[in-house]
Every structure is written in structure tokens, then in C-alpha cells.
Amino acid sequence: MDVAPIFRMEGISKRYGGVRALENAALTVAPGRIHAILGENGAGKSTLIKVMAGVVAPDEGRMTLEGREVKFASPSAANEAGIVCIFQELSLIPELTVADNIVISNPPKRFGMIDRKQQRRIAEDALARAGAEDIHPLALVKDLPLSRRQMVEIAKALARKPRILILDEATSALTAADVSKIFAVLKRLRSEGLALLYISHRMNEIAELADECTVFRNGRNVATYAAGTKSDTEVVELMIGREYSHIFPPKPPRIPVDRPPVLECRNLSWADRLNDISLTVDAGEVVGLGGLDGQGQRELLLAFFGVLRGLSGEVLIDGKPIRISSPAAARDKKIGMALIPEDRKTEGLMLPMTVRENLSFAALDLLARGGVINRGAEEGLIDEMIRLLAIRTAGLDIPVGTLSGGNQQKVVIAKWLMRHPRIILLNDPTRGIDVGTKQEMYQLLRRLADAGAAIVFYSTDYDELIGCCDRVLVLYEGAVKCELAGDDLTERALIASALDIDDRDVALRARMGA
């Protein structure tokens, strides 16, 4: 790298509660280069760019822009300094025109009114720079297809005259033709001297585009190298690393049963998020869902639980087709399903309510006679659950929000175990909880499976999937990419299929258990 860097960050740390998202991370960005950032789920990439874009304030560390130290109080401060970010989620307002959207943060004014002519001119310029002259500036955003909207998003970023442009998974919604168009634009911007940061899970995109790459792992930058100097296998190994390992309970050998599977689905599809998924889960089996975050795992669990409308395909319980229309139907004794949702703070618990009220909330119908809660029965079941899961709480009548993250998660699980479910769906239950509690949870999962429960377990932690699951289905863009079990179930195989790398070498070495 012979160009002087434009932006540098050093020693950046950020913690969320007890979880460290970034730990002493560093990054150097040079003008006229495309810098790719790679890493597993939760490696700290998103937090890093949020710090850069002023969305998140770091706990420690310093950032320098052209040698001067900077601090961003807000995204608009970062914008003014010339750092503009295009986030994964679109930020356009559908009811406004393209031109309105492009200048929305700082519209040109005349006599205090928006100058429409000027606005249109700015929008046309920006669209031309983004290589999207075919989009009419006065079209409504809601009338544009998704890929065109993404182009508008890029134009909007360019209209702010950035010196550093960050693209966070900006191509994930695009078709191949649009991607190549955007690549041409990005390469032109590079030749104009912009610094580009590019975050993507698509390895082939990175190979085509990037000048240099930085790999993140556990909140740290572990390696920076010039693009093309490392093979995919080496990159995957960098991303995995080996920092800590968990202790998992042994998996009992699977004995084939001739009963129909407890839970089965055939050709399940929903909107464009689930794509023809078929799977079976037997009693006593822990089936993992793998893949990158947001490939439809969450939707699949919600589909089973009766939350999604407009599903096509079939769900079978004990071999019999059934329509599950709501969570109330799913938890019914006939089905006996439980879902540990993704976000315990908003979906799993009512934080201001007491531990007692939260624990018995999902089982009130079993505890009440004629609508009146039987306090003795409630107390008994709660005691049993607190002992079973070793929930540490200062009492039953304190708000559940005052417990630690791990204990809150235990409460979410306990409230469902009170119903003795036969099918347990878990949506990343160990996110943001301490190692000790994780261990307890692995033991618990295996105990529940041994007792005959059918468990579907989605986790963003590959170690967990390997250690806990009998089989893992890797999802990619809403479809089952592959199924891994036994000796094939390795971290390399998981990551390779999650990234959709067509690398025989990786697959081969995975199979050999190397």
C-alpha cells in the first residue's frame, strides 16, 4: 500500500452489556482502494462500520481522518466529514419520489422552500454517477423494483459527496445483472479516488472487487492481506480461528425408529424468504439450522409456530398434515410446540413484569380453573422450573428485567418447559449470554431430547451447532443448501456451505475430518 491512508481507527472497543462486540479493533482505509471486510456472524463487522458511520459511539479507541482526530456524535456528523454508509436495510421512504429521497437529509432551498428544479438537477447528477440514468427522478420509490431501489440508495449516498463510502451487504438483494452494473460503478468511483469499504458474504464478489481484505473474528481484526494472496480455504480458516471451545454433552447413537417423524414439512415456501423447504425431525433428535444470519432460519421457525400468513406447502405432526394457524394452536396439547424467540427482551419476556408472572404466562390456561389462577399449582410449577434450570433470582416478585441475560433466557425457556412441549424450536437462544449458562443450556437440550422431545435449534455459533446437533441443515437464501451429519459436520463444511463457496477442496478436506 503506497497511498497515504485517509482514515484510520485504532484500539476501538465496544461492549453491549456483558458482550464485547469489538475488542481493540483497528482498520486503515486508503483512498482509491476497495477494502473488503470479512468475518463470521457476530465477528464485529457491523459494529465496526456503525462506529465509523457515527451510529454507535465506541467505548474506547481513536479515529483519525486525514491525520486529525475525529469523533462523530451522530450519523449526520459522519456524513459531513465525508463518511457515508449504505446499510443492508433500505432507508428510502416509499411514498416520496426518487429525487425527494436523494436529497432528503439536506434539500436545496430557495426562500425557505425546497427548490424543486435544483433538487431534480442534483438527483439527476447523482443517478448518473450511480449508473442509473434510466430511473426517472420523479418516479415514486414504491413503484420501483427492489434492485432499482438499491441503485437509488447508492445515488442517495453519492449525492452527499462522500470521500469514504461504506457498503454493508448492499448487493444482497440484487440480481446478477444489477450486481455487475454496480461493480462497474464502484470501480469508477475507486478510480475517482474514493475510499470504499465493502462488506459482503459473497466470496466471489470480494474476489472480483477488492484490492485488500481484512478478516474479523471475535471483535478483532485478525489479518489484513492484499486480495488474491490467500485461497478460500485459508480465508475460511482465518474466519474460524480457535479461541474458546465449549464442552458438549455426548450425543447418543441414533436408533432408527419406524414411527413417523414428530415434525415434518414438505415444500414449505413463504413470500421470497422461504423457498421449498422440506425437513423431518424425529423424537429425541436435535436438528440444527445453520447458515449465515437472515437466510430464512427465523422465518422457518415462525412458520412452524403458526405466525406467518400465506404459507404454501405442508406441515405434518406425527405424520398427519395439519394447519397451525396461530401460536395458540401450536402450543395446544395435540401439537405441543414451543418457540424460544429470537429477542428475549421484546418477544420472550415482559420485562417490567415479575419473574412469577413471566414464568407462568404461557401456561395460564393449564394453571387456571374457570379463569381463576390456582396459586398453589402455580407456585409448585414455578419452584420446579427454578430448580430444574437453576434460575438465579432474588425472588419471584421482582421485575424479570433485573435478572442477568443468561437468567432471563432461562426464564424464557422455563416458561415453555412448564407446558412439557414435545416440539421445541429455539431461535439463537445463546446469543449474548455467558459461557457458563451456555453450558447448562447444552446439557438441558440433550436432556430434553433424551426425554423424547423433537428439537429444532437455530444458532449463529457454528461450534454450538456441531456440538449439540445430530444433524444440521444449512440454509442459503431461504432454501436448504445441504444437510450435514456425523463426521461431515465440521466447522469448515458449515462455513463453506453457508457462504455458498463451490470449493471442492474445502468440502473434501471437511469430509476427511482434517
Next chain:
Amino acid sequence: MSEMAGRISGRFPRLIRRADPAVVTAFGCILLLLLLGSLYSSNFLSLDYLLQQLKVASFLGVIAAGMMLVILLGHIDLSIPWVMTAGAMMACAAAGFGAVGAALAIPFGVLCGVAFGLVNGVGVAYLRIPSMIVTLATNVVAQGLMVVYTGGFSPQDSAPPAVRWLATGFVVPGLPNAVLVWLAVSGAMVFLLGRTSLGRTIYGIGNSERAAYLSGVSTRRVVMIAFAVCGGLAAFGGILLAGYSSKAAQAMGDAYLLPSIAAVVLGGTSILGGRGSYLGTVAGVILITLLQSILSVMQMPEAGRQIIYGVVIVAMLLFYGRAPASR
């Protein structure tokens, strides 16, 4: 605060230990108002006056009980005025149909209120219309129906004796029946909110409807029931009021919308739902009734009274009605 609670817990019974600071403040304000009033006239501390105030408060109390259920869910019911009126008018009209009519007058009036409440509930829970809109619409529709009904022919509008007895009579000497009715409704509310799964669910939905839904609770049904109960109680309050003033009249409910909401919120119930105790609502009802009474005893002109009343309510809400949710 928790350490303070810990220190107190040894000495006080459970009820006081768990008391909400907002409830304590509301009762404190009641005492303060009475003291201020007694500076003006010693009558404010007489038993007669206080019982009279409790009697007047009981109409508002019955209505606010229903309103509290809806507010706990994070919704609001603006159809109170005309659902009250409709309930009262229908009860009086039913009494015109001989002995059977007179016997069924009160249940019939309450049932009309439940019907309006069900419309609200279906609109909010199943059709997903914001409660502010659907209840406002119901209010206007109820008004129209009552105008058509009273304009076309001349129904009986004087309250039947049973209703008058319920509002103004005495079973226990010295204690007006209306206060007993309020006590009964309050007892039922405390039981509902504290001991039944419906009550738990209402708090749960108010805190996080998502979490309640994902816990397998039929949230929509619960929302509908709460609105129906609110409508029924509003109508019942209207019937009592008709008994008190011995006839049902148009616009009799207009003065009850803001007070019923204010009483609930002054009593410490979060306007966003999920938090609040029924005892607080009782305190809020008494507080508002006293405020109205003192202002009128002071012979403040109507306009001034309304200005002061409104300002005091806003000030009180600023003072403690907006305690941030714990997250």
C-alpha cells in the same frame, strides 16, 4: 428504592409494602385537597360532605374501572360519553314495558353498552383500526342512534324506581347504595386483575403484545373482551347517573370522558399500558371528584372552573403520571 422497600418490609403489611409510589402520591394529594378545602370551609371535613362526594365519585369510579382495563392494554376508549347515554336511555326505555321491562331495565342497558364495546373491540382487535379512531366513530354512531331514537317518538326517559334506589337509596344506613355498587365493582376488578388469567393477560399484552402473542395467548380475544367490559361498565355508570338525576338526558355523558381517562392515569396507570394498580384508579377518581367539588363550592364561574380543572390535570400528569417505563 429496593433497599428502602427492604427496610420497610419488616414493619408493614404486604399491601403497603407493595404500594405504588404513584398511588401513595394520589392519596397524598387527596389529603392535601381536603386540607386546602377545610381552610376555606370546615364543612369539607364533615362526614356528610365526604359521603356525598363518595356517592358522586362512584359513577365516575364505575366508568373509570372499565377505562382502566382498556388503558392497561395500551388502548383508549373515547366512546364513553354516548355509550353511557345509550345505556341510560335504553334502561329507562325498557322500564316503560311493564313489570318485566322494569325488572330487566338494568341488564338491558348494560347489554347495550357491551354491544357497543364489542364493536370497539372487534374494530381494534380484528380489523386493526387504531382504538382512538374506532371508539371515536362508535361514539358518534351511538349519538346518532340516540338522537334518532329520542327524536322520532317520545320514549320514557325518567329513571325507574329500581335504578333510582340503586343510585340514591340506602341499604346500609348512612352509606349510599351507589358507593356499595362501586365497592362491588372494585372488588370484582381487584379479583379480575390480580387473580384471573384474563387479568394477567391484560397486563402482559400491555407490556408487550408480541411476547403475549408468541406465548400462545389469544391476544385479540382478550382485547375484545376488555373493550366489551369497558362498554358495559360505561353503560352501567350511565344508568347509575340517570338514577341519581332521575332521568336520562342527552349529553349527560359529555362530562365523563376526560375525567375517566385522567382518573386512571392520575392513579399511576401508564397511558402506554402494562403498568398500574386498581387502587390507584380509585384514588384518581376520588381526587378528581374532590377537585371538581371544591372548585364549584368556591363559586368559581364555570369558565374559570374548567380552565383550572384542565390545568390542574395536566400539571398533575406532568408531576407523576409519566414515570418512564422500567425499560
